[in-house]
Amino acid sequence: MTTASPPPAVLGTQPKPAKRAQKRPQKRSWSGWLFIGPFMAVFALVFLAPIAYSIFLSFFRNQLVGGNGFVGLANYSQALQDPQFWSSLLRVTLFLAVQVPVMLLIALLVALALDSGRLYGKSFFRISIFLPYAVPAVVASLMWGFMYGTRFGLVGNINSALGISLPNPLSPELILASIGNIVTWEFIGYNMLIFYSALRVIPKSLYEAAEIDGASQFRLVTAIKLPAIRGALVVAGIFSVIGSFQLFNEPAILQSLAPNSISTFFTPNLYAYSLSFSGQQYNYSATVAIIMGVITMVIAYAVQLRGMRKES
Template sequence: MASAGLASVTALDRAPARRRRSWVGWRFVGPFMTVFALVFLAPIGYSLYLSVFRTRLVGGTTFVGADNYVKALSDPQFWSGFGRVALFLAVQVPIMLFLALLVALVIDSGRLHGAGFFRISVFLPYAVPAVVATLIWGFMYGNRFGLVGNLNEMLGVTLPDPLSLDLILASIGNIVTWEFVGYNMLILYSALRVVNPSLYEAAEMDGAGQVRIVTAIKLPALRGPLLIATIFSIIGSFQLFNEPRILKTMAPNSITTYFTPNLYAYSLSFAGQQYNYAATVAIVMGVLTMVVAYLVQLRGARKAG
């Protein structure tokens, strides 16, 4: 009886200590959660609030419920921009990931001289801000003031205009690929570095060549990292904004205000003063991005399983 009573007293003494210790973790994550709430959750909440109102010159701001969402889902300009970024995603992302995979395999092969320098050189464009990269490529694309124009004058030919209506999307894809091949290469190369070297040794003892090692060992090890890189690339493609926004000043006839959904929302807000509808377009685009990314993740997980 005495021992039971002592145990209960000890448990009561430890209870407050446990409760005090339970707040220690929150003290560490508290600063991050505060910043996260202010810069991420609060803007989303405010956008949701704006999206259910409409401001008119006559009548002021009124609650409209889901009317803005119905308008956005039937807006041909929004769907035109969405279709454009979907086409951009379907063409640019596979090319970019293939190049990143190829570079990662070449560096990891151990047969490339100066692999460290080559790795840094490929990754370096990612360190260039998107605005600066777009300006660099935009001036090279110019047929009157840039590299294309200089080649036309020097060679006496007329090269296709990269800033024309037919080629502008491919030109943007080239810029984005140049920027992010190194980033995705680093993800894939890091995954290759954690593969157990004994697997390569066993494969070589069994007579496997380099091609067989890549297909049987390296590529299966890259399924997860490739899925992650694909999801990141999908999200980045649907968020396409900096490149068309900068190039619009150089090619105003090729890039419209609804060239991409993000550019459309920007134009609605800052040029049209339609803040409520701009918030709605941004939210709809965010939801569509999450749905597409989730479906790709689900499909990739099923294949991996």
């Protein structure tokens, strides 16, 4: 972390401290604002204002009969007792607990393999593993959705070619795993790249020293590589936590293929979306989104704290 240390405070002499104190901050603030002004304006417009507006909205309730009225925290207490909201949260938590470790572990293994220098055609592997990340999530979901089809899809083809009956990936029991598969496919390359670039900046001298000490490749990984990229691991972990809680594209696309497996409250974001766009419950939707935002922040922060504590 870089810190901007103030210049040594030896500029002036004792007299006129009051004058300088008056003048300098003024000058500073004007020129400073000139530079950050554009950013602050956009920041306020596209970030702060929407948040403030959402919080404002969450204190009201607009009914089809009876119109708009201030309801205080009623939306929040409703959300906290809403079984649909909790079931959606539970679902993404389960998703987080299973999918994220699997994805990060595979990404890590791939990154280590690429970094080991023993892989033939390294850049080919790197690009082909990264490629799915370049496919838009909507397209990826559609593509996988077609493959999952038991009638005309790949699963159907396998079934009829081999005369077997694979379980339907779009059934209510398997749909979460099927979505996990899509997300893993999409994001392994992305996480691999984060890990790989962190591995590349490890000083060569450490490896040389380890070689002199007669360390094995495995020891190299556990003693040098993993500790060195812990920061990247934490970052990737936080990204994944946020991504899991924000799960939306994949279930939203697959919903048309498996309407009975993916409910309107499948994930918190999908729930907020349905509340808004089918139910016109904008206020309640804002409340759900705010609560989810807070929960996401808390959990991501917990992941970060844990990652840091291990290091120290």
